[in-house]
Amino acid sequence: MGQPGQEIRSRGSRAPETRDRIVAATLQLLAKEGYGAITTRRIGEVAGVKYQLVHYYFASMEDLFIEAFRRGAEENLARLAEIAKGEASLRRFWKIHGDAGASKLMAEFVALAQRHPALRLEIASYARRFRNAQLDFARAALDRESISPEVIPPMVVLLLTTGLAQLEANDRLLGFTDGHDETRTWIENWLAANTTPVKE
């Protein structure tokens, strides 16, 4: 246990569709009802399988959480790599990172990570890879606009942008959006005045 990237101890290998359904049901329950609602019984109900199969396929709940997390994480990394293949621009950077936010699902995983050390390591390892990929994107975008890292480093652009997106996502969970429009308009005006358009 405990090393990011480790093999998940799997007890079953014959029926990937059942395993997939268990993972999908876990993600669905986490996103809709939060980690407090997660039991093997509820997972079985949502997956449409006997709850004992959860134990059959996953040696522990932590292993199940790690596999569920990893599935979403790999999708996110693949999507970012796909977008980064196009021409990097600050507008495109803003469009992607300004909308990413911190999903409710990610918040649930972070909460679960407080009592599952191997899950925490898995999330931290992913967060680092994701931040590095974002940083490459920010660096290429600033470079294309001839904005020197002396003026503003790519990391600062990245953390301010991601932080703002997370703040907006948190506010929205509360049904509260004061200042969001004003801030986005200011950023978009700044981009319009200080960057060159890119073919989308």
Next chain:
Amino acid sequence: MGQPGQEIRSRGSRAPETRDRIVAATLQLLAKEGYGAITTRRIGEVAGVKYQLVHYYFASMEDLFIEAFRRGAEENLARLAEIAKGEASLRRFWKIHGDAGASKLMAEFVALAQRHPALRLEIASYARRFRNAQLDFARAALDRESISPEVIPPMVVLLLTTGLAQLEANDRLLGFTDGHDETRTWIENWLAANTTPVKE
């Protein structure tokens, strides 16, 4: 139910110290173990009172959560008002808001709010008051530095600063701080170059 600022339906008024201990135990459990660990039995144990007293003092768990939230919220607002009495400067603004972060406790309340509508309204109402108080502070600080709202509006400074603090707090929960120092150093250098010192 459901109106922010409403009176909490209280069944007990004779023993404020017991009531206080129940509220303090709830805050302690939320901060340390998360909302998943909250039961009247655990609250009773931590508070050192019979668990039936939780029901005696609070008509519902939602009422207990609202009172617990309100206690921390009023303290935060009072602290901000106290600080704002001094001379507002951008450095002081950064010092306070850059360290505020989104506490684990606040994250737990937001998670609880997803299934307690009256708690959600209470948090949203507080978040608005807090943001308005912060905005007054940011406005006064920019004004003192003669930075025109045309250059950067107080709301933009506020959301970028708060978002960054929240992002750092989330990262720290994962044991991950990549880019924090670089970003803080850049902001502090910017402040040193663009603002006038203030007697602290």
